[in-house]
Amino acid sequence: DQQVKQNSPSLSVQEGRISILNCDYTNSMFDYFLWYKKYPAEGPTFLISISSIKDKNEDGRFTVFLNKSAKHLSLHIVPSQPGDSAVYFCAARISGSARQLTFGSGTQLTVLP
Amino acid sequence: DAGVIQSPRHEVTEMGQEVTLRCKPISGHDYLFWYRQTMMRGLELLIYFNNNVPIDDSGMPEDRFSAKMPNASFSTLKIQPSEPRDSAVYFCASGESSGNTIYFGEGSWLTVV
Numbered sequence A: 001d002q003q004v005k006q007n008s009p010s011l012s013v014q015e016g017r018i019s020i021l022n023c024d025y026t027n028s029m030f031d032y033f034l035w036y037k038k039y040p041a042e043g044p045t046f047l048i049s050i051s052s053i054k055d056k057n058e059d060g061r062f063t064v065f066l067n068k069s070a071k072h073l074s075l076h077i078v079p080s081q082p083g084d085s086a087v088y089f090c091a092a093r094i095s096g097s098a099r100q101l102t103f104g105s106g107t108q109l110t111v112l113p
Numbered sequence B: 001d002a003g004v005i006q007s008p009r010h011e012v013t014e015m016g017q018e019v020t021l022r023c024k025p026i027s028g029h030d031y032l033f034w035y036r037q038t039m040m041r042g043l044e045l046l047i048y049f050n051n052n053v054p055i056d057d058s059g060m061p062e063d064r065f066s067a068k069m070p071n072a073s074f075s076t077l078k079i080q081p082s083e084p085r086d087s088a089v090y091f092c093a094s095g096e097s098s099g100n101t102i103y104f105g106e107g108s109w110l111t112v113v
Helices: none
Strands: A012-014 A019-025 A032-038 A043-051 A055-058 A062-067 A072-077 A088-092 A107-112 B006-007 B010-013 B019-024 B031-038 B042-050 B053-056 B065-071 B074-079 B088-093 B108-110
Touching: A019 A088, A019 A107, A032 A062, A032 A107, A032 B088, A043 A055, A043 A062, A043 A072, A043 B031, A072 A088, B006 B088, B010 B019, B019 B088, B019 B108, B031 B074, B042 B065, B042 B074, B053 B065
Parallel strands: A012 A107, B010 B108
Antiparallel strands: A019 A072, A032 A043, A032 A088, A055 A062, A062 A072, A088 A107, B006 B019, B019 B074, B031 B042, B031 B088, B042 B053, B065 B074, B088 B108
């Protein structure tokens, strides 16, 4: 039973355009969401996060949107750069509990020059 | 500051052999997590510790898997006996109770032939 789902295993985008990565969750207890980025042969690294009390968080070229009613979040990257090519994992956790994160299966983003 | 350190980075072993993966968390972090990445399941949590005590091992696939944390700076994940289906990348991560993110090591690539 996957509580965090990334239904698109891959996404290709032209350099300079917007990349939109999507994530759905089923557990209504989740109230903190994160995106991690992973390059080949490296561990995942934290990218951006959002608390359930917000619906948007922005950090430079990266913006995360949260739609609680739809249990959906998305990561927007604009403009996309070739160096953004990586696997992006969506993760969620329940505040007040331990720090373990539940991850989605990841989306491979390829930014074409 | 050093990040999470894992060893070995790569391990190739024969079916039936014992495998031990090692992890040194970031100093001062009181949570330690073991995750496994596979193509089918993405990143799945195997077990996590808080202050060296195992809190939740429900993600451990079967009795062949065991994990220990004898002190705050060291943890092991052991597979005995190993099987080909255990082939995956195993990540260790650590975090603070006061923080919202966790930090991953570079992973241990295990191949069981």
